[in-house]
Each structure stands twice: as structure tokens, then as C-alpha cells.
Amino acid sequence: MKFDLTINKKNYTVDVEDGTPLLWVLRDELELVGTKFGCGIGECGACTVHIDGKAERSCQQMVELVEGKEITTIEGLSENGEYPVQEAWKTIDVPQCGYCQSGQIMTASAFLNKNHQPSKEEIRMAMHGNLCRCASYNRIEKAVGLASSQMQESKQVKV
């Protein structure tokens, strides 16, 4: 079956079976492999994308249900990794193996778009759903905090 999808502000038509998770449409059909497969049951967060601005597990989103929605993947977050959350990830040198990090970044960026001045505890709660098997949690926590303060600063400059 054919489905029309809007991903990273581009339109795609894909021919897949209904019931196919968005994750596999991205990875196998559209070569958007930044979204990672971790568990297939929505428990690990490696496949996190934004759907209409909200962080969602793409392994749990069937293709027929995301037609007409605005989908953003890690590839669409910025052109060259200059989104504040990505910048903070570089400053803190977060990744070890790096496999879960696109999901971490997508969770963090959706969270910071809603909560502009999160407390340490709110950051820890927001990131609790994303597994990092290398346990780079200390640095993830720091990077989310750094991104949030940088996003605040750039806002104040604009005002």
C-alpha cells in the first residue's frame, strides 16, 4: 500500500504493508538510519522521533497512523548538528558507543521545547525512559542542562 509521509519537512511516498512500524519505513525504505532499533516494544527509546513535536517511539507508530503528521527525525533536527541540544552533546562529549544517542537527543529536544527551565530532577525524570547501555547518564544529564541554559540565553538575546 502507498502512504504519504512528511518527514523533516519533505514529502515522501512509500509502498509498504500497513502495520509496518515507522521505524522500519525510515530505516529500510528511506535510508534515514539515524533512528535506531533497540527493542521493538517501546521500552528503550533508541527509536525516538518527533511526531507533531512530541517525542514518540517510532517502533510503536504504524505507518498508516502517521500519514499527514509532521515527523522529525535526528536527520531533520538541524542541517549540520548545530541544534543547541546537539551542540551541548558535543561540548560535554557525551557518547561512548553512541548507538542510543539520537534517541536521547530527540527525547531531550522535545522535552526542552516544552519545559524551558527544567530542574535537575525534571531532567532526570524526562530522560528516564531512554536506556543507555554504556551508562553515559551523567553526561546526558549535564548536556540537557547545558542545552537548556543555552536555549534560555539565546532567547534572552533575541528579546
Add this chain to the structure above:
Amino acid sequence: MSNTHSRRNFLKLSLLAGGGLLIGVGGLSNCSMPTSTDDLDFQRFNAYIEMSPNGIVKIYSPNPEIGQGIKTAMPMIVAEELDVPWEKVQVAQAPLSNDFNRQVAGGSQSIRQNFPALRTAGATVKLMLLTAAAKNWDVEVETLEASQGVISSKSGKKIKYEELIHDAVKLPVPENAPLKKVEEFTLIGTAVNNVDIDPIITGKPLFGVDYKEKGMKYAAVARPPFGASLKSVDDTEAKGVKGVEQVIQFNHKVAVIASSTWAAFKGKSKLKIEWDNLQDDENTDLFDQKMHETLRKGNLEEKITHGNFAEAKTKADKVIEKTYEAPFLPHNTMEPMNFFADVTPQKIRLIGPTQVPKASANVVAKLLDRNVEDITVEMTRMGGGFGRRLSTDYAEDAAMVSHLAKAPIKLMYTREDDMAVGQYRPKVKYKITAAVKNNELIGYQLQEVIVNNKGMNKGIAKFFPFGTVDHYSATSSNIPADVTTLWWRAPITNFLGFATESFMDELAITLQKDPIALRMELLEKAKGQKVPYSPERMQKTIQLVKEKSNWGNAPSGVYQGFACYYSHNSYVAEVCDLEMIDGKPVAKRFYAGVDCGIVINTSGAKSQIEGAILDGIGHAMYGNLELKDGIAQSKNFDQYKLIRMMDTPTIETYFVDSNEAPTGLGEPGMPPAGAAYANAYVKATGKRMLQQPFFG
């Protein structure tokens, strides 16, 4: 699908055949980098170094990258001796090649065993460039100096490396090129970002699962429970799944070959398989019974005897005896097992995540009765290893399926395949007995029982506290089983460290000594003894963490636990600060003192310690895989708990200032972590943790 074509091209460009992904580091990645390396006229000096007339230095990292950071650290060592600015360096993953020593990610040995070769590679090329400059200027090479990619003469002349490349590459390769003094290092010992950070944070193809090529098929494989065999399979429904192309049986497994990952997974789920010979003795409970029985009878195999422990026990005025127990653990890498194989009559190409490229080539050659010379292996970056990818089983399956299906195959594991038919940290129990007389330790006995030991415990008999006590005995016993076991981050020491260091804490309490003072005292006795570690270095490491953690002076409400362990050639001492919050004990902080000799990359090194401590306490608190009739009882992360953000203490890492040769860091931070936690926990609650997981 209008955008698909260009993306396909991009993918091909990014994962360059032969060299893996080529990327810039430092600030270079944001500059105008040529998209094709063909234009750069790279001149190959040796297996590690290629240089372009435009100033870019390409350094090949020989060993597999699993997140331990060697793809950054190994090229740093080459760049240090070559003396080029890090910003000019591009790092590429080398494929399997006879040019390199031990292309293995295992045992925390990459840096330790390759440090001399990496230095020599850089220093040799630097000498060739100096020689080329000396010839140009008609001066003696000894009169010239090289620094940061520029050669200077005493008279003040300067020339850049890139202007000398074509002359230098033609020179004979010199032997015994001089190496820098440790004090002259400018890059080693600094904080450098993970070289793959840009592709990681922007989602570029990088990992094994990301690799694909035209015409490739996807395969998912159903595997039998441990010890069972395939009786029958009804594949009618599986073959009805759109995209499923073939169903193939091999070696009691069933492979579904399809045009996409999802179709392969879905097809596999529709297989109706009957297994034969389910093993009703492959049970966690039964293993526990057998292990306790072995320890009760005490007829274990002798590993080492020093003095006479039995006699010491009879003379003792106090005997302490504790048994520590650990379950099977799956590795649970975030990137499930996968591999690409293209088996043709002419050659075999293997591409994917492996910690052992050479062994992969060898076993596939044997499996398919082919010459190993016809096999190429390329390593992708890996989404974690933890020892799982020291096994070649999935590379073998990929090759066999490609051979049988007569197509290039990407073998993909579901998480359930990965967790439930894994290769586990063996289940193990340690019974430790101490004989105490006149408030001194006079005898120590370690009894070990392991399920399906594969010789992972070699050498551990002489670990601490061996050499510190007059009467010492270590014995071991194996319980054979069908369940596959494997090295798992810090093999054996991941739990032996816990058992030994928990017991030391008990001993300190019994002897009414400060836990750190007791270790210091015992290490004093080890000086001059034949032990595999340096007591002086361990003491220095302990002293460092003692100071940094403010040991013994913690504010009220903070309970401190201490543990230290020498393993995998590095020294680590840790203090855990635990607080009672809403009546519950919570690990708030960890302090780590580390002696791994010279630290190559301070950022990566700290990452390893941070990760190893959290991994250590995470698995100690929650990790548990149980078996029933050879079937794993946890199959995915809804049934298997890993540490997450809310459980994490903050970690402060301090390195002992050292000029000793560098040792590894992937593992040594882990063994003391669970014990430091448990030793704080007992102070806070009075409860001694003897079994992992602590919170089942």
C-alpha cells in the same frame, strides 16, 4: 520516493568500502571537507598513516570500536608521535589486515598492547619527513625539529609536512625512529572528543545495522532453546508474509529471508516450530542446587595453595565464612547482533560489528570450507560490545545464510533473539572463608563454582588478597551445561571483585579496623611477594580516592562504602556515598581513583570509568536472567531491568599522575563498583548484600 535516490548515494559515500566511515575530527569537520577522498591524492606511508598534499592526515584505527573509545585514543597516539595538529587528522576504521597486531577489542588490552606499535608508526613517518627536509636543505637530519606538522631548521627555515609528502614517501622506512619523552607529549593527556561525535549526533550511517548495499536481503533466524533441537517447522504462514522470499533450515535453526527487516521479523514470528529435546536440567533453580551441593561437599579442583589453610582454620580463634551468588547476565548491547555477509564462489565479504575480525574470518573459512585469504572483514562502529561480540556465532550464521540463499544477506536479530538466545555471563558463586587469630588474618580460602566455565578464570587465583596472607587456598569447580556462556565485561572479576571486596569489608568490621586501613595493611604485606599487581600502585590509588572522597569525614546522613580492585592491568579504588532519602537508601555519589598509567584521552578515560561504575551497580542491583528448560525467562526490556537515569549517582574520577605505560579502561572500573555500593548499603541499613541482583 523522490528523495530516496540521492540518499542511497549518500549512504554509499559515507561508508567507504575498505576504510569504513571517514570523518574529520576537531574543528575540521565543520570546514569545507572534500566529499570524495579520491581528489586528495593520499600517500600511504604505512598501515596507519596516509597524508594528503592539502594537509589532511588520515590515521587508521586498527582495533574494533565498541564504545570504549579506542577509535579516538589509538589515532591520538599516532598523531602525538607524528606530531601533527589533531585538527588536521581524519580517522578511519582499518579493516582486518595482517599489518596490525591483535585486532581485538577485549580484555581492556587495545591500548596496552598497541601503544609501542602506534608510537613507532607515527615516529617513523615523522623521521621520514625530517629526512626528506634534510635532503632538500642539504643539512643533517639531527639538526632539524618537527612540531605540529612543521619542520624547522636551526637557521630558521620552515617547511610544512604536506610539502614533503611526495619526497618522504619514497624514502626507505627507517628502523628505530626516536620516540618522544613522556614529558614532551602535547596531545596525549588532553581531553579529545569522540571522533565519531558528528555522525553520532546527526544520525549518519555508522553502525553495523546501518550498513546496506544494493541487492542485499534481510534475514531473521529462529534458534532453539539451549540444548534443544529442531523437530519440525511449518512455514506456510511465514511464506505468506509480503516480502518473505525464502525459508531455510540449517543446523537446527530456521532463517527467514525477506526484502526488508520488518518482513523478515514478521515472517519469523509466523513460523510454527516444534523443538525436540528440551533440556529440563537447564534450570536456574537446579543450577543453584548443584552449585550449593558442590560448595557443601567441598571437593573442588585446586588452583593454588600457599601455606596450609586447613591448619590455619583449626588454629583460628575466629572463622568468617560467606557465600556470594551471581546470576546469568545477557550482554544486552543497545545494537542487537547483526552482520552482513556476501558469499560468492570467488570471495566472501563480511561487514559488521565484531570484536574479533580475524576469528570471524577464520571460523567462516572453516564453516564453508574456504580459504581464509578469500575472506575480507570490515568493522563497523558497534552499538556496544561488553564481550558479546567476542563470539563469532552471528557472523557464522550470516555467512551460512548467504551461502544457502545465494544472496548478499544482512542478518538481523530482534531484541528477543539477542536476549533470549544469547551468550551469558556464567552463573557463579564464591564461598570465602577467613581464619583470624589475635585479630589478624592468618588464612584465606576462595572456593569458586561456575556454570559452563570456559576458562575465563585463568590467573585469578593470584589476585588480591593472595600474597598478603600466610595460608591461602583457591579452588574451583565447573558445572557443565548447554547454556552458552561467554566473556562479559570484566569477565570473572565483575563478580569476583564484588565478592572479595564485600568480604574485605566484613573482615574489617570483624577486626574493628577501618576498611581502607585494612587494605593498606594487607597491601603492605604483599610488597616483595610474587603478586600480579603492584601493591605500591594500589596503595597510591587508594590514597587518592581517600583524599578526594573525604573518607571518614562524611557529613551526618551520608554512608560511605569503599572497594578497590586490580583487574585487567589497571588499578581502581572507589567510594560510594549513600544517603537515606524518604527511608530508602540512594547512591548519590561515587568517587573513583584510577591508575591506568599514562592517560591517553582524559575525556574518553573518564567516560569509561563513569560507564563502568554505573554498569557495575546497575547489574548488581537489577541484572538477572533465569532459565527454565533451556528457555530464557526474560526476552526484552519489559522483563529485564537495566539501570536508568533516575538511579544514577554522580561520578567523580581522579587519575593517579603517572609515567607508566598505559593500560586499559574498558573494564577495570566495574569490579569494585557493586562492592562499594554494598559496603555503603550495610552501613546505612545493617543489611549485607550477598546475592545479585540486590533488588530482584
